[in-house]
Amino acid sequence: MSVGFDTSPCRPQDLGKFEIKERDGVARIGRLFTNHGILETPMLLPVVNPNIRTIEPREMWDDFGVQALITNSYVIWKHEKLRTPALEHGVHKLLDFPGIIITDSGTFQSYVYGDIDVGVKEIVAFQRDIGVDIGTMLDVFGRPDQSIEELREAVSKTIERAPLSLDEAGPNLLLNGPIQGGLYDFLRSESAEKMGSVSGKHRGFTVHPIGGIVPIMERHRYLDLAKIIIAVRETIPANRPIHLFGCGHPMLFPMSIALGVDMFDSAAYALFARDGRLLTPDGTVRIENLKEWPFASRILNGISPSEVREMEDIERTDLLARYNLEITQAELAKCREAVRSGKIWALVEQRSHSSPELREAFLFLKDRLIQNNDFSSSEIIRSSSPIRSGSERWTSDSSSRPHLLHAKTLIRERWTPPLKNWRGESMNGANILLIKSGRSPWRDSVKSDIIHALSKNPNQIPIIQTPNGLLPFDLEDWAPLCHIQAFDSVWSSIPSPSDESLRDLGLNSSSISILQSTEEVTDKEVRVQIHEWLEHSQISAKCSVFLGSTRESTANWLEGISVDRSSTGRIRNVFSADGRHILSPRLHDGGISLTNEGAKDLHSFGEGPPRLVLADDAIPFVRDGRNVIHGFIEGVDDNIAPGLPCLIVDSNGDLVAHGVSRCTSNEILKFTKGIAIRTRGGIKIHDSE
Numbered sequence: 214m215s216v217g218f219d220t221s222p223c224r225p226q227d228l229g230k231f232e233i234k235e236r237d238g239v240a241r242i243g244r245l246f247t248n249h250g251i252l253e254t255p256m257l258l259p260v261v262n263p264n265i266r267t268i269e270p271r272e273m274w275d276d277f278g279v280q281a282l283i284t285n286s287y288v289i290w291k292h293e294k295l296r297t298p299a300l301e302h303g304v305h306k307l308l309d310f311p312g313i314i315i316t317d318s319g320t321f322q323s324y325v326y327g328d329i330d331v332g333v334k335e336i337v338a339f340q341r342d343i344g345v346d347i348g349t350m351l352d353v354f355g356r357p358d359q360s361i362e363e364l365r366e367a368v369s370k371t372i373e374r375a376p377l378s379l380d381e382a383g384p385n386l387l388l389n390g391p392i393q394g395g396l397y398d399f400l401r402s403e404s405a406e407k408m409g410s411v412s413g414k415h416r417g418f419t420v421h422p423i424g425g426i427v428p429i430m431e432r433h434r435y436l437d438l439a440k441i442i443i444a445v446r447e448t449i450p451a452n453r454p455i456h457l458f459g460c461g462h463p464m465l466f467p468m469s470i471a472l473g474v475d476m477f478d479s480a481a482y483a484l485f486a487r488d489g490r491l492l493t494p495d496g497t498v499r500i501e502n503l504k505e506w507p508f509a510s511r512i513l514n515g516i517s518p519s520e521v522r523e524m525e526d527i528e529r530t531d532l533l534a535r536y537n538l539e540i541t542q543a544e545l546a547k548c549r550e551a552v553r554s555g556k557i558w559a560l561v562e563q564r565s566h567s568s569p570e571l572r573e574a575f576l577f578l579k580d581r582l583i584q585n586n587d588f589s590s591s592e593i594i595r596s597s598s599p600i601r602s603g604s605e606r607w608t609s610d611s612s613s614r615p616h617l618l619h620a621k622t623l624i625r626e627r628w629t630p631p632l633k634n635w636r637g638e639s640m641n642g643a644n645i646l647l648i649k650s651g652r653s654p655w656r657d658s659v660k661s662d663i664i665h666a667l668s669k670n671p672n673q674i675p676i677i678q679t680p681n682g683l684l685p686f687d688l689e690d691w692a693p694l695c696h697i698q699a700f701d702s703v704w705s706s707i708p709s710p711s712d713e714s715l716r717d718l719g720l721n722s723s724s725i726s727i728l729q730s731t732e733e734v735t736d737k738e739v740r741v742q743i744h745e746w747l748e749h750s751q752i753s754a755k756c757s758v759f760l761g762s763t764r765e766s767t768a769n770w771l772e773g774i775s776v777d778r779s780s781t782g783r784i785r786n787v788f789s790a791d792g793r794h795i796l797s798p799r800l801h802d803g804g805i806s807l808t809n810e811g812a813k814d815l816h817s818f819g820e821g822p823p824r825l826v827l828a829d830d831a832i833p834f835v836r837d838g839r840n841v842i843h844g845f846i847e848g849v850d851d852n853i854a855p856g857l858p859c860l861i862v863d864s865n866g867d868l869v870a871h872g873v874s875r876c877t878s879n880e881i882l883k884f885t886k887g888i889a890i891r892t893r894g895g896i897k898i899h900d901s902e
């Protein structure tokens with residue numbers, strides 16, 4: 214089954230760099246550049262004990278698609294029969310593994326067995342000399358039961374050892390910089406900040422494992438685990454992969470990945486196999502009483518649980534370890550696919566039912582995200598693209614999905630009611646026209662009723678009541694807010710809008726009328742006028758919400774526009790009063806695409822999408838339409854977010870291009886590899902005059 218990973222060394226200038234290829238919020242599909250290939254994340258490093266190889270590394274590579282593994286350099290150093298061949302032929306030969314080899318340093322052994330007899334520099338030098346790809350410095354293990362003073366000591370000793378370890382690593386050995394701090398959030402954040410900023414002679418740390426969590430996971434304290442990940446993420450540089458040291462239970466992957474973890478490692482596949490336990494994404498299953506396997510698997514195909522129970526210990530362990538590795542890899546593939554399809558939080562919701570402790574952690578996260586008053590929640594929400602084609606499956610947990618919260622935040626912060634009604638009169642003191650009937654697309658199901666209601670009373674603002682909250686009718690085709698899959702009783706039991714939800718839209722509840730369906734025909738001329746007003750209002754609402762322009766300035770900009778339409782009558786392109794194509798509403802997701810002319814207008818008004826300042830070297834390429842690459846950006850506004858437009862300017866503030874961001878402002882300042890902005894249009898010099 215070999216998947217044929219390329220093991221060639223990366224370009225020297227890329228060594229240790231990490232780039233994001235795809236993302237769903239802070240969950241990311243990444244690539245880490247090493248001397249034995251490009252490591253694709255999120256991924257699990259199976260632990261290989263060089264003395265007891267339950268599954269041979271070569272078999273992992275050939276048959277299980279394992280691109281990288283982790284072994285223990287201290288164990289190799291300690292055993293003469295391993296140390297000499299490792300020093301002579303290198304660790305790849307010792308293990309017979311062509312992929313990426315990561316090593317730990319002996320810290321865990323010191324936690325389990327007490328003091329170890331190797332020095333801080335010595336163990337790094339050894340990892341360097343045996344040709345490891347990513348080694349680990351000798352950190353100080355912080356246990357969850359330790360006092361604050363002891364944990365402070367573990368954190369500061371680890372930080373103290375960091376620069377000497379980085380210097381000793383030399384130019385080729387990448388290093389893990391573990392984060393300690395026990396259960397104290399502030400110590401975790403402090404450790405992450407300091408370890409993240411240590412710079413060695415050649416480079417800083419490449420990966421940051423979160424250490425000291427094995428005893429926390431052994432006690433199923435998943436709420437503590439979630440809090441630790443959040444505390445670390447708050448201060449860790451965004452361009453460094455995060456590894457959960459010793460975490461390998463598939464049940465924990467979705468939540469950890471959704472919080473921004475990139476790597477896992479574990480001996481669980483082998484340890485659990487030894488006492489007859491199966492890992493599954495829903496928890497652990499003992500084989501004792503099984504009549505059938507809970508999951509289909511290549512490894513267990515054709516063998517019954519009772520046959521496995523009758524096997525010799527070694528044979529049974531070997532088989533179950535292979536099953537455990539297979540299911541672990543399969544769950545990671547599922548998580549990666551969920552990230553690619555924007556469904557990682559839906560998977561977190563599903564998996565949260567695997568154990569009460571995991572559910573407790575999820576409910577904590579759900580509440581925090583909904584409150585959205587801390588840095589990490591807002592980072593998760595802001596980095597979740599709010600415009601996505603496709604539908605949203607409603608569950609009792611779906612209200613906390615970060616991309617929906619992002620969309621709702623944009624509505625709350627940027628949407629305002631139209632300034633004038635269809636008769637051109639001010640909308641001051643307008644009524645709310647609440648749409649409780651019909652399903653999306655509402656433009657088909659209720660538009661004629663809305664037109665009728667507005668013909669009677671023009672001073673009304675149509676608002677749709679959905680299971681995900683209130684949606685102004687002028688944003689009715691914004692996916693996924695508009696594509697909600699929910700059963701009928703969910704729709705029929707939505708409570709009346711609270712004062713708070715109306716206040717969020719800048720409305721008050723003093724006058725709400727419910728949209729009624731009617732057979733009455735509205736006068737044709739009036740119908741056309743209201744229809745056009747609704748369309749116009751939709752464009753200006755989207756300019757507010759997606760481009761950050763106010764209704765007032767959009768009203769001036771859109772004065773006298775003309776449009777062309779699709780075969781179904783929907784607006785495809787919008788032209789300014791002087792006939793320039795300025796934007797196109799997107800029919801598949803309800804977003805809008807700016808054109809160069811539109812970007813130039815917004816730039817000249819001095820408002821609209823956030824800006825970033827491009828380095829001089831990159832300007833000719835980006836003017837030519839090439840994407841903006843990390844490392845060529847000199848400054849950013851602080852509200853750049855994935856999936857939303859931005860303007861790209863030079864150091865004088867002149868427009869160079871416009872595009873759609875793939876990252877947040879915080880990430881733009883940190884990453885040095887990969888695409889930051891997908892350019893949608895470069896402004897040629899003669900264009901901008």
Ligand code: GUN
Pocket residue numbers: 317318319320321349350352354355391423424425426427458459
């Ligand atoms: N393996 C599991 N936990 C740890 C840790 O805290 N530090 C190191 N170096 N290895 C580990």
